[in-house]
Amino acid sequence: MPDHAPIDWSRRLSPAALRLSASDIREILKVTEQPSVISFAGGLPAPELFPVQALQEAAARVLQQDTAVQYSTTEGDPALRRWIGGHAGVTPDHVQIVSGSQQGLELVCRLLVAPGGAVVVENPTYLGWLQVCQFGGVRTVPVATDADGILPDALDEALSAGDISAVYLMPNFQNPTGRTTSLERREAILELAIRHGVPLIEDDPYGELRFRGEPLPSLHDLAIARLGDPDASPVIRLGTFSKILAPGLRVAWVLGPAPFIDRLTLAKQAADLHTSTLAQRLAVELLPIVPEQIAKVTAAYGERALALEDALDAAFGDRLVRTRPDGGMFTWLELDGPVDAAALLPAALEAGVAYVPGSAFHAVEGEGRSALRLSYSCATPAEIHEGIGRLAPVLRGALTAAA
Ligand SMILES: Cc1ncc(COP(=O)(O)O)c(C=O)c1O
Structure with missing residues (x-):
């Protein structure tokens, strides 16, 4: 004893x-x-x-090189960053690979909000984001929504009250409601973010999974179209392979202005050095079958x-x-x-x-x-x-x- x-x-x-x-x-x-x-x-x-068979075949190819299980760069696999940046109309400097968008949310929250700070959320919102905020000592300010997304007047009021470090949104097929923010609302939300100088965190794990209606431009796309320069955009956008390939890969990405992504890379290095080299290589091999x-x-x-x-x-x-x-x-x-x-x-x-x-x-x-x-x-x-x-x-x- x-x-x-x-x-x-x-x-x-x-x-x-x-x-x-x-x-x-x-x-x-x-x-x-x-x-x-x-x-x-x-x-x-x-x-x-x-895509289990494609993953098995990719694993056999990828594991022929010992670099597939070596440490790798914090920013992420260059081919993956090029592909993701290319689809979003930005260069790889605007892309950080993360170990699931959940890690991206945790790091983005830490970079933008001090403990005791506050973020606006849609009401209701993603449980995993509420957990990130709880862990970080971050207050969540719920703003009312309707069928078209968050209400611009209510958002304006919350942002005018000051003290808000970021707005967290899921414009496509929101978790938990399944709702999609209309184009008009997206434009209004972006306008408010620009006017108040507040970052928008656009979490979009489901956007590619549209079975009805026409795709809408992301907040990230709208901001770049409007401001002309990705580095002037207030939008930080998260995407993931979890819902289109497999969540166990834990390969996802954050897109944002280069000065923000530089900080995110440093935070990511402190968190886990880099996302699994092997998982990223598998994702690269599977890019041709993504569509x-x-x-x-x-x-x-x-x-x-x-x-x-x-x-x-x-x-x-x-x-x-x-x-x-x-x-x-x-x-x-x-x-x-x-x-x-x-x-x-x-x-x-x-x-x-x-x-x-x-x-x-x-x-x-x-x-x-x-x-x-x-x-x-x-x-x-x-x-x-x-x-x-x-x-x-x-x-x-x-x-x-x-x-
Ligand atoms: C809205 C939202 N964000 C983020 C995540 C986390 O996804 P990932 O597997 O990329 O960490 C989920 C997972 O269900 C989700 O619904």
Whole structure:
């Protein structure tokens, strides 16, 4: 037996560590791993669409060179940076490769916002960004949204109150609502960012996955078109291979003005030296199949999204307010009346179906209770119909009880 007491971690951990909290919902949703549960909860891409064979062949080629497992430069693989920069109309100096856009978000947040500082978020917003902010001691200021995205007047008001270090947005097929910010709104948001001199963090993991309607220019594109110089742009844009190739590669990128990217490279060096050399080489090898991979994933998600729309129409008609996404992986339901989606989750799981309660995506405790997020990416159309068949009586019962 040691003759000294074990460390009391609650006294040794930093304030940042103590701010982190486990999510109750994540604990409850662990049961969704059981095959009997049809899960609309996870935000995972469909595994049967991963380009596994192409990855196997690429790995065999790439591993013929020992440099594939050597340290490499912090900025990222030159071929990858050229390809990404080329698609965004900028030079490789405007591109930093990161280990997943989640790492990009963490580093961008640290570079732009001091502990105690504040960022504007769409209400609701991405849970992973709320976690980054919680860890960094950053306040999130939720701004109201409608079907076309964040409300410009409300954004102007939040920015006029001062003290905002950045605005975090997902203009395409937003997580959790599936909504897309209209072109007019994008222009208004950019105008406000320029006027107030505040950076826009444009997080776009789903933009390529459009199954309906016409693609819209990114905030990054609009800023460069308007200002003529990538280094004058207020936009920092994140993209990723997670939803079009495979998330386990952890290869993503940040685009922004060169002076910002230079700082980001230094931050990245402190964080992990560089993104996995091997994963980046695999991504480079897979670049030629990216267009067909996007087409394959988009077609599958489009079919699943429509199956979900049909199943919800059949079960609820117009008794339920919901989004009709044009791409991505998520639909958002709003229940009419004082119904708590988190409280209903055990009954839904009992019925063999899972979702994420809307409160998880709100910065303010108590908001979003009557909403829920459904992800359709990982269920076949038949499973989607079966899953909504299980969920409908649970929701209908709660709506009737609340009426
Ligand atoms: C909005 C948003 N941003 C970032 C991420 C993280 O993606 P990555 O796998 O590139 O880290 C996700 C993942 O679900 C997401 O939904």
